[in-house]
Amino acid sequence: MGDILFIGGDRRMICAAELISQSGGVCAVGLGGDFPEPENQSDGYERIVLPVPFSRDGENITAPLSERPLPLELLTDYAAAGARIFSGGTSTKLEALCETHGLQLVNYMAAEELTLKNALLTAEGAVSLLISGYDGALFDSTAVITGYGRIARYLARLLQAFRCRVTIAARSPLQREAALLDGLCTLPVTLAGLAAAGADLVINTVPACILTEECFSRMRYGAVYMELATRSETPEKGWAEARGVKYIAAGGLPGKFSPRTAGEAIARAVISAEHS
Structure with a gap:
């Protein structure tokens, strides 16, 4: 199983995943690209990355490249105990979801540089x-x-x-x-x-x-x-x-006009948040 899981996102998240994959394994759900989907969910992922913004309707993960809706609750199916959830923004519902399941929520959009x-x-x-x-x-x-x-x-x-x-x-x-x-x-x-x-x-x-x-x-x-x-x-x-x-x-x-630059910035923010 890959070291980190990306759920949802647009072209900038594909670029971010490509950059992060240079230093570790990456899987993806509802993102596309050349990343494998999870095969075994028994252990779960210790690091999960949600897109920017993580949701547009407050109920589903933003996933324009996915063939199906991805409800926020989906992340709990893939998260290991105590996993870190790196999210492009936050909400009361997401915070409550993470707290209920013992997950660590990290809002990487809190980084002023990003x-x-x-x-x-x-x-x-x-x-x-x-x-x-x-x-x-x-x-x-x-x-x-x-x-x-x-x-x-x-x-x-x-x-x-x-x-x-x-x-x-x-x-x-x-x-x-x-x-x-x-x-x-x-x-x-x-x-x-x-x-x-x-x-x-x-x-x-x-x-x-x-x-x-x-x-x-x-x-x-x-x-x-x-x-x-x-x-x-x-x-x-x-x-x-x-x-x-x-x-x-x-x-x-x-994600539509400058996915490469945006993706690189997101990848740096996630890596920085992980080591902070």
């Missing part, structure tokens, strides 16, 4: 989608970004490089001040709908519904709305389509 790299790669992928998904040019376009966390900051910088006029709508006064010091226009998030009405591009980075259906009714026909946050429900899709606004679901961009 979080920053993932944010930058997400921003790069977002720009690629905006270029291909918007009928106009980024140059001289107007964009509204909700929130000003890591992803929003990198995205704003990239859009500025295209001479796009960027406005940040953020709830936090500290985030608005940071955006202002970065040379951006800012608004309280309560005014995001007003700004979106005149924008060519609207990008949400906040895991919440910021714009209302009424806000979408005032948006420009042909504008683009991009959802970068990980959310289980997105009513904005229907609102956008009803108004003639192009909706772009932009989850998992590092």
Whole structure:
């Protein structure tokens, strides 16, 4: 049996598994690639790696390459007693599951180095989608970004490089001040709908519904709305389509646009977490 088991994930997790396999055996479930699947579960695995994000709906492990759903409870079928579960994020359910079965949960996304790299790669992928998904040019376009966390900051910088006029709508006064010091226009998030009405591009980075259906009714026909946050429900899709606004679901961009770089960063984070 391999030394470490990968469960679920996209192309970046394949790249991470390939790198880790250079120093030990690797098996995989619901990942694809050239990795063998577990044959004997009697002893279990002492190390299991879950993807980034580990789940999108809170119930199943993220596994776009799998032919079947992989419920979170599946990891207990493969885990040895006291196994370490390296996860790309965490939740109350996952923490409770690990505690109940005596498993050690390690959130490798807690590493700031990986979080920053993932944010930058997400921003790069977002720009690629905006270029291909918007009928106009980024140059001289107007964009509204909700929130000003890591992803929003990198995205704003990239859009500025295209001479796009960027406005940040953020709830936090500290985030608005940071955006202002970065040379951006800012608004309280309560005014995001007003700004979106005149924008060519609207990008949400906040895991919440910021714009209302009424806000979408005032948006420009042909504008683009991009959802970068990980959310289980997105009513904005229907609102956008009803108004003639192009909706772009932009989850998992590092795995789609830069899997090698993202996978290498994940592998380093897992190895670092293992030895910490």
